[in-house]
Amino acid sequence: MRPLLLLVFALTCLAQNDPVFVPFSPSTTKGALYRPNSGPSPRVAVILTHRTANFLSHIATRELSRRGFLVLAMNPRFENNEAAVNWDEVALDIKSGVEFLRKQPGIAKVILFGHSGGGTSMSFYQSVAEKGPAVCQGSAKLAPCSNTLAGLPRADGVVFMDAHPGNSINGLRSINPAIIGNDPTKIDPALDPFSPKNGFNPSGPSHYSAEFKERYFRAQAERMNRLIADAQSRMKQMEEGKYPYRDDDVFLITHGQGARLISFDPSLRDRTAHPRKLLKNDGTIATQIVESAMHYGAPARTAGSFRDTARVLTIRSFLSTNAIRATHSQDGIDYCSTNNSVPCAVKSITVPVLFAAMGGYTFIRDNELHYELAASKDKDFIVVEGATHGATPCKECETTPGQYANSVKNFFDYVAQWIDTRFSR
DSSP, X not given: OOOOEEOOOOOOTXXXXXXXXXXXXXXXXXXXXXXXXXXXXXXXXXXXXXSSSOOTTOHHHHHHHHTTOEEEEEEOXXXXXXXXXXXXXXXXXXXXXHHHHXXXXXXXXXXXXXXXXXXXXXXXXXXXXXXXXXXXXXTTSSSOOOGGGTTOOOOSEXXXXXXXXXXXXXXXXXXXXXXXXXXXXXXXXXXXXXXXXXXXXXXXXXXXXHHHHXXXXXXXXXXXXXXXXXXXXXXXXXXXXXXXXXXXXXEEETTOSSOOGGGTOGGGOOBOSSOEEEEOTTSOEEEEOOBOOOOOOSOOSOTTOHHHHOEEEEHHHIIIIIOOOEEETTTEEOGXXXXXXXXXXXXXXXXXXXXXXXXXXXXXXXHHHHHHHOOOSSEEEEEETTBOTTSSBOGGGOSSTTTTTTHHHHHHHHHHHHHHHHSXX
16 A cells, blocks of 8 residues: 555654655544655654544654654544444554555564553554454453454564553543442542542642542442443343344443542652662663652642543443453452453563653553563563653653753653664664
8 A cells, every 4th residue: 555645734843754644444544654854764663553542743753753763653443532442443453554564665673652542552452463362352351352353463562652551440540439320410428539528639739548548449440340230231132132222322421530549649649669760851760769750739620520521432332442340440450351451461462562651640650560561571661750641841840940851852762772772773
């Protein structure tokens, strides 16, 4: 397949040539191909995508093409449509991208690049590419994959950029367990995270008791399990022809997000469990316990907002992509009950992997766990000091101006060196 049209993007002067539009099938799947402006022809290609987000002008496209790589950014067929997600088909979109890059002149290696939720997509893809559909099937899975995923072409390595552990796990940790049933007007005051009686502070950092946090984390798992039971019951009725619809239905989760305690309480501040590498602003690397520099100010006032707290899914998109079994939202998660789980997928990945957490955000321990669980013998983990989720400097985290000014350069220099060391151009 050859590129057909030039995409016109309002990119900054950092862009390395105008990207070239690459159509895929179905037509809702699309890509933008970035080539270096100068230097030798690339031997290594990088592909990045998400589950629903628009990645066509992602920061990695400019930064990695500038450093000599061929970069394909893809938008999946479910762009901006979480309710429509069929998890298997995200992997089929990635397959199209990998096959396209393998056909490009001079390309010898293909690297997957998973940022945020893109990390879930890429880890799932690579795990199935290495182990086959058996790894994502079986009765333990809430939504087993199909055999359409047989024969996925393997990538040669994976870079994880502040990958969150999965929509399923994020959803579990973000759900408000105080909701009784699924009725937003019925709230259990003993579990309300927005009640000052429980430790909430609407004007600054909150402070919840250890007892409240433990009850809360268990109640989050209990509410998720009730939602799973409801969705499975409806699916069974569909299969038996006893449901109004035969294919799917709306699955609304009231107050299904916006209630993650780590966002409110500094006592839950994200940190590594062991001394790890910290890429400091001056470019040096220290080894230490790394703690997030995230700033705790007044929380966003979203508790009463449908747009910010409700999750509008379908039964199938919930079970395949947003549900997970658990007894505790922090350390009692059945990671492999879903196929949307980085901690599960990395257990089946053996190619070289790099896990990079952003030091001004909340996925440091998650990425450390991904690193610990990865089956790869060649694996690396580093935290980028003071970087936001998107790698840019976290200015609100600074104690002095410019304290984290080099986060973008430092991160992408490290990624380029990591790739070059293993997959020489």
